[in-house]
Amino acid sequence: MILIFAGWSTDSHFYSHVSHEGWDVAVVSGYSDLSFQANILDNYSTVSVFAWSMGVYVASQVLTNDQVSLAVAINGTEFPAHDKFGIPVAIFEGTASSLSDRNLAKFRKRMAGDQFESIKDSLDSCCYDINSLRSELDFILEKGIIYGYKAGSLRWHRVYASTQDKIFPYQSQIDAWQNNPFHPDIITLNSPHYVDLYPIIKGVLPSEQKIGGRFKKAITTYDTQASAQRKIAECLTNLCPECSLDNIVEIGPGTGLFTKMIAKKCRPKHMTFVDLYELDHFNVAPIEDYIIADAENWIEREANNNPKSMDAIVSASAIQWFSNPRRFFKNASKLIKPGGIFLCSTFLPGNLSELKEIAPFGLIYRTREEIEDLLKDCFKEFVLSEKTFPITFTSPRETLLHLRHTGVGGSTHSSLPIGELLSITPSTLTYRPLFILAKA
Numbered sequence: 001m002i003l004i005f006a007g008w009s010t011d012s013h014f015y016s017h018v019s020h021e022g023w024d025v026a027v028v029s030g031y032s033d034l035s036f037q038a039n040i041l042d043n044y045s046t047v048s049v050f051a052w053s054m055g056v057y058v059a060s061q062v063l064t065n066d067q068v069s070l071a072v073a074i075n076g077t078e079f080p081a082h083d084k085f086g087i088p089v090a091i092f093e094g095t096a097s098s099l100s101d102r103n104l105a106k107f108r109k110r111m112a113g114d115q116f117e118s119i120k121d122s123l124d125s126c127c128y129d130i131n132s133l134r135s136e137l138d139f140i141l142e143k144g145i146i147y148g149y150k151a152g153s154l155r156w157h158r159v160y161a162s163t164q165d166k167i168f169p170y171q172s173q174i175d176a177w178q179n180n181p182f183h184p185d186i187i188t189l190n191s192p193h194y195v196d197l198y199p200i201i202k203g204v205l206p207s208e209q210k211i212g213g214r215f216k217k218a219i220t221t222y223d224t225q226a227s228a229q230r231k232i233a234e235c236l237t238n239l240c241p242e243c244s245l246d247n248i249v250e251i252g253p254g255t256g257l258f259t260k261m262i263a264k265k266c267r268p269k270h271m272t273f274v275d276l277y278e279l280d281h282f283n284v285a286p287i288e289d290y291i292i293a294d295a296e297n298w299i300e301r302e303a304n305n306n307p308k309s310m311d312a313i314v315s316a317s318a319i320q321w322f323s324n325p326r327r328f329f330k331n332a333s334k335l336i337k338p339g340g341i342f343l344c345s346t347f348l349p350g351n352l353s354e355l356k357e358i359a360p361f362g363l364i365y366r367t368r369e370e371i372e373d374l375l376k377d378c379f380k381e382f383v384l385s386e387k388t389f390p391i392t393f394t395s396p397r398e399t400l401l402h403l404r405h406t407g408v409g410g411s412t413h414s415s416l417p418i419g420e421l422l423s424i425t426p427s428t429l430t431y432r433p434l435f436i437l438a439k440a
Helices: 056-062 089-097 101-124 130-147 170-178 197-204 208-217 218-227 227-241 257-266 295-305 325-335 368-376 396-406 420-424
Strands: 001-006 025-028 048-052 070-074 158-162 184-187 247-251 270-275 286-292 311-317 336-347 380-384 389-392 428-430 434-437
Touching: 001 270, 025 056, 048 056, 048 197, 048 227, 048 368, 048 380, 056 070, 056 130, 070 197, 089 130, 101 130, 158 170, 170 184, 208 218, 218 227, 218 396, 227 257, 227 336, 227 389, 227 428, 227 434, 247 257, 257 270, 257 311, 270 295, 311 325, 325 336, 325 368, 368 380, 368 434, 396 420
Parallel strands: 001 025, 001 048, 048 070, 070 158, 158 184, 247 270, 247 311, 270 286, 311 336
Antiparallel strands: 336 434, 380 434, 389 428
């Protein structure tokens, strides 16, 4: 489920254009109290939260980390009426006390800036009552005055803050999030308070079809261009202990760069390869199975149907695409035999950070601390290590070709003309892999 916590004075009508293949969409609005029917989440394996404006505060108060796999905040803080970390209290009080149809229209124009005309009809479609909207502001203001705002326990993964925001001042947002204990990734946008959530959602939640398509197109060029990925595969192989691993599952083998290394070291009798598209046969084990599937769903089915059946699950540079790492780690631990090996690499925040300006809505990388917390619940023991691999290219054009020829751009997308795109494309990319070795 994509769970949207709406901005004040908007409701589900305003977000009716949001859709994403394989996901349901739900919208929370009307903040006159902090009641939330959490049971609506029970039927979903994965819930990703996108909260805008006042919705950021409400989401932080009603959700917990075990309910949510991903949380993104857009132009809001956990301190909605606050002179340092939110909307200045006097302005908040003035908006509440003088609220009228006329003043609401003024607020919306300030909120949307030069985008107002393009969203006016969507705003008009929202159902509202001035007295109800005023009561929402009074309720939120009262919570701060009487009890004091407290940062919630929800782990925010990424924050978008707009420099032209005339509702939540940009610097107040930055100050608030830099003090957050989870240290979310902060990305600056040159936009007003209103930001369309749809491009953010499309970029942050990888499309299985898009990711698979891009890597499939890069098959013929991947191995010659993937210098960083080759180093990562070598490091990951070196971490594998000398032991007998007869039955191995590999997630996302792609061209087999890591496949050949790990098979040479472990000499398995049976390897199962799971990827999003059809693969050439690798011929590295006497028995090989090739599965075209979403690995998160496949691992869960296998864990339920054939628990404790695999000696190892391995994966190089693939699991960062997963929407719910907690779910994956849990099911992987159920599928591996006692004493079996879980050997994977992913990427840390700061990976490909040079691309933020080109594609601010790109993939979110989990912190080392979060991955440690998730692994603790699933594996008896584990060891993490990290490295940094900077790759320098001869020109920005070579950088773009590298992204295209390896598919690592994944969900990133830019609509800029090629000339403007080249002018802001870096000639260096930094890879920040995290290596995981765990035992079931």
